[in-house]
Amino acid sequence: MSENTTDLMQKLITTESDQNLSEYIGSIDGKYPLTFTDFMNGYLEKHGLSIADIQKQSGIDRNYIYQLINGRKNPGRDKIIAIAISAGMSLAECQRALEITNEGILYPKNKRDSVIIYAINNSKSVMDLNWMLEDYNLPKLNT
Helix, strand or coil: CCCCHHHHHHHHHCCCCHHHHHHHHHHHCCCCCCCHHHHHHHHHHHHCCCHHHHHHHHCCCHHHHHHHHCCCCCCCHHHHHHHHHHCCCCHHHHHHHHHHCCCCCCCCCCHHHHHHHHHHHCCCCHHHHHHHHHHCCCCCCCC
16 A cells, blocks of 8 residues: 655655665655656546546647647646646645646645636636636636
C-alpha cells in the first residue's frame, strides 16, 4: 500500500545518512506518478475514461489533447485545469496534476483561482467556468 506524503516526508527528514537516502530513493522509485502522462493514464484507467471523452468537454483541439496526455507536448496551467474539469477530477486531483507539471497549484487568495476552485468543487463545465470568469472580468481559460 502506498504511503501518504506526510509519512514519506517524515521518513525523508529523519534520514541521516547517504545510505539511508539511497534506500529511501529506491523505495519510492517507480511507485508514484511523476509525469502528467503517468498521472493521466492512471486516472483515465481508474475512472474508465478515454481521451476522447475529455476532449469533447475541454474544448482543446483533438490532436493537441492526445499530444498533451501522451507526453509529446507539455500542458500549460489552463490546459491542465480544463482537462481536470472535463475529467471530473476533485480539487485535490487537479492540484496534484498542477504540482506534477510544476504549474503552480490553485491559490484561494487569487480571484481567478478562487473562481476555478469554486467551479471544480461544484462540478461546473469548462464552458460554465469561462462564463463565470467573464462575469468577474477575469481571463478565461486558454484552451
